Amino acid sequence: MREGSLRNHVIATAQKLFYKEGVRAVTMDKVAQSLRMSKRTLYELFTDKEDLLVACVAASHKDFKDKMREASKPEDTVIDIILRTFSYRLKWAKNISPRFFSETNNYPKVVALFESHREDMRADFCEFYHRGVQEGLFIDRLNPQLLYLAFITMMPAVRAYSTKDPLQPFDFFLNTYFVHVRGFATEKGRQLLDEFVVNYRREHHL
Template sequence: MQDFKDITDYKLNLKERIPDVAMQLFTQRGILAVRMDDVAQEMGISKRTIYELYDKKEDLLFVVAVKHFKQRMDRMEQAVSHCTNVMEVLLEVYHMKVADFKKTNPLFFTEMVRYPQVKQFLDEQNELMRDHSLAFIQRGVEEGYFRSDLNYEMAVLQFDAMGEYVMEKELYRQFSIEEIFRNLVFVSLRGLCTDKGIKAIDEMLFD
């Protein structure tokens, strides 16, 4: 007879692996297109088994969203660890976001907000990211790249609104992610810069 501990360890191992498989499917196909059955089939387990570990799809999606966010933050921290100023950080983050967007179905981002538990988590993280953005801008002011005479709380909200507009209007279907960054993000960012910052951004875009 199989030891109960072995069964428990097996289930715990599954509970750890399922979000990784689900994340791969969600980011490839979008969230609504993936059923719990699809995740179970991809793993070679029964639908009953997956529901024993996750009561509903939103519970699994929440774990995926948290894990996906943490992985992105870890990659970003690693990518910018060697940067010496805010402009180098901006360039690294730009490359990372472009690469992430190209390998992720945009529906993954737009459909997450349909799930209340996940949306609450994302809203909380966005609030924290606004604080990080303000601290980052203050660093840029101190380094002489950003102007010191602007309302940056308003500017951060404007960038948030811009991102929401891009996703809501699905501009990524008409334009490449590079075009969106160049024509919206960097043009807007350029308006926040000192002469030193403008020169650095132009070098980033046109070198």
């Protein structure tokens, strides 16, 4: 197996372990054992656990953006994109332990990477908001920078709460992402969002 393919295989395996067990419980020994690989080979690819964790987070972020790009259609409205993102994240979150997010805070390079992702998303969100206003789906004359800041400020507290009292993915998204977006949506936008919730609950028997 070529080094690039081997590296990707290691990342995919480590992601599953980190997501299922949290970060603290997953050692480099455990990753190597899961791969039936020597620790020496693993350390030739990744200098330490934090290096591997950074690679896993980066790969997950890229995979998300690639999937959203592939699924996009010219006729999409911002609500279409939001609902597609909700659906993807709900499916993704079902396989992730709440401990994963809280325990990544112990790794400065991972924290820095998350911050970099948030900065990238800030610009995307501002553009997204203005597009939603033009489409008649978001309320005009709000400050998208503050809307985004309010959202990212809320998330650490919600994740900390979820670690102590685990929330089902749908409840988590409904009470965070969904409520926040609904707050600056127009009546037309709220109707589309509410229809999604009704349909999702019916399809998943919630």
